[in-house]
Amino acid sequence: MLRNGLVAAVAAVAVFPVTAVASTAQAAHTPGSHHAAHHVVHHVRGRVTTHHTRLLVRSGPGTAYRIVGSRRDGRPVVISCKKRGSAVRGNHRWYRLAHHRGYVSAHYVRTGGAVRWC
Template sequence: MIRRALKSVLPAAAAVLALLPVTAGAAAASTVAAHPVAAVAAPHPDRTHHYLTGRVATQRGRLNVRSGPGTRYRIVGHRDARRLISVSCKSHGSRVHGNRLWYRLPDHRGYVSAHYVRTGRYVPWC
């Protein structure tokens, strides 16, 4: 009976503890004790998104933001010349001046051609 109870309670307790941040202070611990459901709903630390920034490399005009990775997708917005933008990942799409890479903007807000964006760092694949 006790073994059966431990087998069901220990994995659940380990799952709740795994979701708690390591650097949580006493205030956070008291909040979690008062509201155990909040600890389960908290995002996992490994799932945080770190977006890279790049600069729009076109000197004049605006850079089109498209709904997909290609010039045949509809335009959903613009980014001004020489502005900093955030990118989340890269994917293949239609060619723009020989470059097939497209950067996806965070939160699925669209795609921009990598030909017109300089990141200076590695951008992961989508």
């Protein structure tokens, strides 16, 4: 009985593959749906370039936010996205560190690729 049901299901998908895919995709993007859409997170690697000083990590994208840590010159950082914030030497971009570790001024970080907006 189980085998017959499995064969029938495979046959239905083979006959109507577009309908099966379309309904699955629509369910994943319907607001309030119980199907969670999977988001792929692309982190970008960067390197601190402060020239002999520490880069301050802030709780938000700006110099008015509290300091939550620091990174040494030459150290790698993993960036999840960028935001506009207060200017640091004319640069308004701030990088959000991966895993919610804070923000650093983009003026002092060199990246190995494009960083998406938050």
